[in-house]
Amino acid sequence: MTERPSDTHLLLIPSYNPGPKVYETVLAARLHWNPVWVVVDGSTDGTAEGLxxxxxxxxxxxxLQISRNRGKGAAIRLGLEQAHLAGYTHVLTxxxxxxxxxxxxxxFMATSMRNPGAMILGVPVFDIGAPPLRVQGRKISNWWANLETLGxxxxDSLFGFRVYPIAPxxxxxxTHRWMRRFDFDPEAVVRxxxxxxxxxxxxxxxxYFQTTEGGVSHFHYLRDNLLLTxxxxxxxxxxxxxxxxxxxRRHRHRPIR
Incomplete structure (x- = not known):
């Protein structure tokens, strides 16, 4: 495991009833980074105790633990506040x-260290097991996100593997009451x-893991698509x-020809 800790970049994992797969995830994360924080968002599946x-x-x-489930964004916010108090400048979610x-x-961390003022956004490369509805559906959110930021x-607006500068x-x-649940990733990058x-x-x-492989999904097509809408x-x-x-702003940053 990586033993020398970073004093600027923290790996932050929000977790809600993930099942045993979370232990593999955390151990793999620790193999590649130090420190790693997990925010247990009101889990009731026994993983809080195991972690x-x-x-x-x-x-x-x-x-870190939240007594009841409040959503991914709320879990990340708790981690951000604690990371700020501890002196970290960036988090990879x-x-x-x-x-x-x-x-x-x-x-990803090295790219962030070379570009500390930027967000480092993961763009998913899907394997053959990716649900087609999820793959196609995210294109709609990506189109809207790029419209809302003037291209x-x-x-990818939904992929949660990304590095953020903590301060902004x-x-x-x-300053915003939203971004507390599944809407966190796309709203954060747009704003x-x-x-x-x-x-x-x-x-x-x-x-994407099948249930027989320990895969757990809390995505609800109707509820979460209404939230995104x-x-x-x-x-x-x-x-x-x-x-x-x-x-x-776009005019000021227009490249000189």
């Missing part, structure tokens, strides 16, 4: 279900783009109000 036991023998692993590539953690170049994201979450935060897209493999309605009206500013 605490795992952390007792590993100084590079810390477990990673899902707890084993879908994200732990082996890519060092390269901001967002490679923390400021954003303190941070509005703040003028640069982004760098980096391909990253993603794997309402989110994009909010963002579109916010985009209209910011359009003159975005146009001026």
């Amino acid at each position: 605490q036991a795992l952390a007792q023998g590993d100084k590079g692993l810390r477990i 990673m899902d707890s279900d084993g879908q994200h590539p732990a082996e890519e953690i060092p390269s 901001g170049g967002i490679g 994201l923390r400021q954003l979450m303190r 941070m783009s509005w703040m003028g935060i640069d982004l760098i897209n980096v391909p990253a493999s993603v794997r 309402w989110m994009h309605i909010r963002l579109f009206f916010g985009f209209v109000g910011r359009l003159p500013l975005l146009v001026r």
Whole structure:
């Protein structure tokens, strides 16, 4: 396991009832990074206790707990506040279900260290087992996100494997009441783009596990698609109000020919 801890970049894993796959995820993450924090978001499947036991023998692993399920964004916000207090400047967020590539953690962190003012956004490279409805459906969210940022170049708005500078994201979450559940990833990247935060897209493999392989999904097609629809309605009206500013910013950054 990686024993030398970073004093700037933290790996943050929000976790809600992920089943045993979370232990593989955390151990793989620790193999490639130190420190790793897991925010247990009101889990009731026994993994909170298992993770605490795992952390007792590993100084590079810390477990934070929320008493009841409040959503991915709320879990990340707790981690951000604690990371800020501990002096960290960046977090890489990673899902707890084993879908994200732990082996890519060092390269994403290195890219962030070379570009500390930017977001490092994972762009998923799907395997053959990816659900076609999920793959096609995310194209709609990506289209809206790029419209709302005036063609901001967002490679994928929903993929949660990404590095954020803590300060602007923390400021954003303190001033907006939304972004607390499944809407966190797309709304965060759009609003941070509005703040003028640069982004760098980096391909990253993603794997969907079947239930027989220990895969657990909390995505609810109707509920979460309604949540995303309402989110994009909010963002579109916010985009209209910011359009003159975005146009001026785009003009200032237009490449010289």
